[in-house]
Amino acid sequence: MEDQGLEKYQKMFNVELPKSDSMDDYLDFILSKIRPVSEDLRESEFWFNKRWIEIRDDLGFHEAVLHIFRPDGEYMISVDGNISKGAWRDIESPNTIILEHGARNELYDLAFLNDDFLILKKHGDQKRKGHSKYFVLGRESTMRNLEWRDAMEYLFNVYRGNSRWTSFLGIAIFLLAIILILSLI
Secondary structure (H helix, E strand, C coil): CHHHHHHHHHHHHCCCCCCCCCHHHHHHHHHHHHHHHCCCCCCHHHCECCCEEEECCCCCCCCCEEEEECCCCEEEEEECCEEEEEEEEECCCCCEEEEEECCEEEEEEEEEECCCEEEEEECCCCCCCCCCCEEEEEEHHHHCCCCHHHHHHHHHHHHHHHHHHHHHHHHHHHHHHHHHHHHHC
């Protein structure tokens, strides 16, 4: 009985990312846990004028694709150093953005944003069409040499950090309550 209590306590601090074969599956799991700590697109300091590298789980994806969003609606894409321009614009719906590039105009909802990740979810049932439902961008300086699985582990660390802090806070409150009760006796 004593071992089970200790095991539960250890599991609380040892949060592991379950194995998966696709980035969409990882993101479905991770985003459900970290969405509350996401920033909003209106907080432009998190995503304007930053170099975002595209992250995919496609084995045939070997290009270095860089995305830059400028405050004036300019959207630049660099594929292995070759730049093309497009535009981005938000719509009245919060945390929704339209990306215009070439003949494509695509509607995305924000899935997650922090200093290291800008993750958008394309509107519609992309999985049914055989496409990824997430458009994942990572800060170039942080993600440059990471494989997609390593990037997912890095993203999951957002949850680990918050989970440990929450656990620590819960334990501290519990201990304070015990001390208070014992001091009243």
